[in-house]
Amino acid sequence: MQEESKEKSKDASFESLRILSERWKNGTFSEIIDDWKWIFGYSARYKGAIVFYTILGILSTSLGLVGSVAGKYLIDIITGYQIQKLPLLLCIMIGSTVFSLGFESVINRISTKLGIAINNDIQADIFDKIVDADWLEISKYANGDVLNRFNGDIGTVSGNAISWLPTIIIAVYRFIATFFVILHYDWVMALIAFLSAPFLLLMSRFMIRRQREYSKKVREMSSNLMSFEVEAFYNFDTIKSFGIAPYYSQKMRWWQGLFKDISLKYNLFTIKTNIVMSILGSAVEFTAFGYCLFRLWTHDITYGTMTLFLQQRSNLSGAFGNVISIIPSFLNSSVSAHRIRELVELPKEVHIPESAELDPLAKDGFRVQMHGVEFSYIEGNKVITRSEFQAAPGEIVALVGPSGEGKTTMIRLILGLIRPQEGETVIIASNGKTVPMNAETRHLFAYVPQGNTILSGTIAENMRMVKEDATDEEIIEALKISCAWDFVQHLPDTINSRVGERGRGFSEGQSQRLAIARAVLRDAPVLLLDEATSALDVTTERNVLRNIIRQRPNKTCIVTTHRPSVLGLCQRVYRVMNGTVTELDGAEGAKMVEDF
Numbered sequence: 150m151q152e153e154s155k156e157k158s159k160d161a162s163f164e165s166l167r168i169l170s171e172r173w174k175n176g177t178f179s180e181i182i183d184d185w186k187w188i189f190g191y192s193a194r195y196k197g198a199i200v201f202y203t204i205l206g207i208l209s210t211s212l213g214l215v216g217s218v219a220g221k222y223l224i225d226i227i228t229g230y231q232i233q234k235l236p237l238l239l240c241i242m243i244g245s246t247v248f249s250l251g252f253e254s255v256i257n258r259i260s261t262k263l264g265i266a267i268n269n270d271i272q273a274d275i276f277d278k279i280v281d282a283d284w285l286e287i288s289k290y291a292n293g294d295v296l297n298r299f300n301g302d303i304g305t306v307s308g309n310a311i312s313w314l315p316t317i318i319i320a321v322y323r324f325i326a327t328f329f330v331i332l333h334y335d336w337v338m339a340l341i342a343f344l345s346a347p348f349l350l351l352m353s354r355f356m357i358r359r360q361r362e363y364s365k366k367v368r369e370m371s372s373n374l375m376s377f378e379v380e381a382f383y384n385f386d387t388i389k390s391f392g393i394a395p396y397y398s399q400k401m402r403w404w405q406g407l408f409k410d411i412s413l414k415y416n417l418f419t420i421k422t423n424i425v426m427s428i429l430g431s432a433v434e435f436t437a438f439g440y441c442l443f444r445l446w447t448h449d450i451t452y453g454t455m456t457l458f459l460q461q462r463s464n465l466s467g468a469f470g471n472v473i474s475i476i477p478s479f480l481n482s483s484v485s486a487h488r489i490r491e492l493v494e495l496p497k498e499v500h501i502p503e504s505a506e507l508d509p510l511a512k513d514g515f516r517v518q519m520h521g522v523e524f525s526y527i528e529g530n531k532v533i534t535r536s537e538f539q540a541a542p543g544e545i546v547a548l549v550g551p552s553g554e555g556k557t558t559m560i561r562l563i564l565g566l567i568r569p570q571e572g573e574t575v576i577i578a579s580n581g582k583t584v585p586m587n588a589e590t591r592h593l594f595a596y597v598p599q600g601n602t603i604l605s606g607t608i609a610e611n612m613r614m615v616k617e618d619a620t621d622e623e624i625i626e627a628l629k630i631s632c633a634w635d636f637v638q639h640l641p642d643t644i645n646s647r648v649g650e651r652g653r654g655f656s657e658g659q660s661q662r663l664a665i666a667r668a669v670l671r672d673a674p675v676l677l678l679d680e681a682t683s684a685l686d687v688t689t690e691r692n693v694l695r696n697i698i699r700q701r702p703n704k705t706c707i708v709t710t711h712r713p714s715v716l717g718l719c720q721r722v723y724r725v726m727n728g729t730v731t732e733l734d735g736a737e738g739a740k741m742v743e744d745f
């Protein structure tokens with residue numbers, strides 16, 4: 150019977166342990182651990198430097214202690230008039246201070262170097278991962294948000310990834326070493342100093358959760374603010390031309406207000422936490438001070454020992470301060486790591502290695518084909534239904550139809566940026582080799598999207614973006630094909646003339662011709678033009694398309710357009726409407742031209 154009750158109480162204590170650990174797990178603790186495991190992946194690359202950093206920190210702490218003990222003896226010597234030991238103690242004090250300073254400077258240098266290295270490492274990795282993320286998933290994030298995570302969050306992580314472990318180790322060493330030095334002279338004093346320890350317990354689970362919540366909210370709000378700023382600056386011309394600058398100015402202040410509110414709430418929380426900590430710290434401080442005065446009054450300790458005690462008590466608080474202050478940065482880092490991981494862990498693009506087998510057949514051109522394709526961005530809302538499509542080498546194929554019916558979606562399917570939920574989108578080589586569209590087939594395409602895609606720099610730099618080693622002659626040839634040479638040849642610096650961001654300094658039609666020249670220079674077997682000739686006059690538009698096919702008779706050219714002028718040049722015309730892609734026969738095509 151007794152055995153049974155013993156067994157039961159043992160079970161109960163295990164049960165409460167299990168519940169306790171589960172509660173920790175249910176909170177944010179497991180998330181924090183996961184986020185830090187991820188950060189460790191990066192810190193681990195700098196193991197050697199971290200160990201060196203820690204050793205220097207321990208040496209510097211030890212020398213600080215030696216200096217303090219020497220200080221105690223110095224005071225005792227002066228108050229006891231034992232002048233002969235003075236030079237030795239002075240040497241120890243000055244030596245330990247100088248070395249300690251030297252070590253700290255090296256630590257500072259190493260931590261800065263490591264911080265930059267880890268920041269660059271994470272940024273480079275994340276950049277590659279974002280570029281390789283599934284298009285649909287990454288396009289759910291606003292540019293400003295991605296930018297904020299890329300700069301702000303990575304900065305927070307790299308600032309702490311290297312330093313937090315050495316800081317804790319050095320602080321714990323400092324605490325233990327100081328405790329033993331005090332214990333050596335007076336155990337009661339050591340006990341009082343040890344009372345600082347319960348401070349750590351104050352960082353209860355509740356506080357950790359609050360801290361993490363605040364940190365998360367501040368980061369999110371900062372992302373929202375940056376998204377707003379990026380969007381506003383990107384659309385500066387529109388804002389000005391609509392005369393809505395005052396509205397944007399007001400909206401900017403509104404976002405700033407929200408950011409200020411949450412930052413101040415976080416700040417208040419931090420102040421309250423600090424007040425509680427400081428009150429407790431001061432209580433211990435005063436107790437220690439009172440005890441020292443009492444022992445001095447009863448002649449149990451010397452002036453030197455009292456100075457040592459008081460100095461080391463604050464050293465002990467300093468060590469705690471370090472550990473305590475590392476907790477908020479530890480939590481902030483985990484929040485930032487979490488936000489970066491959200492991007493990193495997005496599904497990747499599909500890569501099909503056998504796509505490389507298509508490369509040697511590029512000169513014969515490729516057929517682009519879709520069969521039974523169904524696609525929806527959002528479940529239940531089909532944009533493309535049971536659709537067939539094909540474009541052969543040497544053909545210009547048009548996708549026409551009302552706005553918002555799915556022409557660009559078709560281009561995205563062809564590029565393999567999105568994948569059909571049903572059916573297949575494939576590229577077929579002259580020998581019959583068929584590969585589904587994926588990230589590895591994309592280099593077989595040259596794509597001119599809607600909108601101005603010219604970057605700041607010279608015309609030649611814009612061209613060499615797609616072909617690094619292009620000669621001036623090749624660039625001029627591409628400009629001639631796209632009818633851009635007509636105006637570039639009259640510029641004072643011709644191809645070395647400067648272009649502003651988004652083609653500033655050039656007309657919309659000129660920018661479009663430059664964008665087409667860039668695609669021509671890329672010399673890919675399949676050319677995709679998404680409303681890329683919309684700003685050109687009819688004659689230029691036709692000339693551009695004719696030149697492209699003449700230059701590379703095996704090129705497959707797919708254009709989306711609202712303009713009838715192009716249709717006469719096309720071997721095939723598809724109408725994208727009401728979710729279906731239908732090939733139009735000659736009569737329907739002619740009717741379509743009239744309807745435009």
Ligand SMILES: Nc1ncnc2c1ncn2[C@@H]1O[C@H](COP(=O)(O)OP(=O)(O)OP(=O)(O)O)[C@@H](O)[C@H]1O
Pocket residue numbers: 288526527532551552553554555556557558559725
């Ligand atoms: N990233 C996206 N997420 C969700 N829905 C989208 C997305 N992109 C487009 N759509 C929806 O898909 C439909 C087709 O859009 P798409 O851009 O393909 O049309 P379009 O025919 O090219 O239009 P336009 O001629 O105006 O350029 C639209 O209803 C649009 O709202």
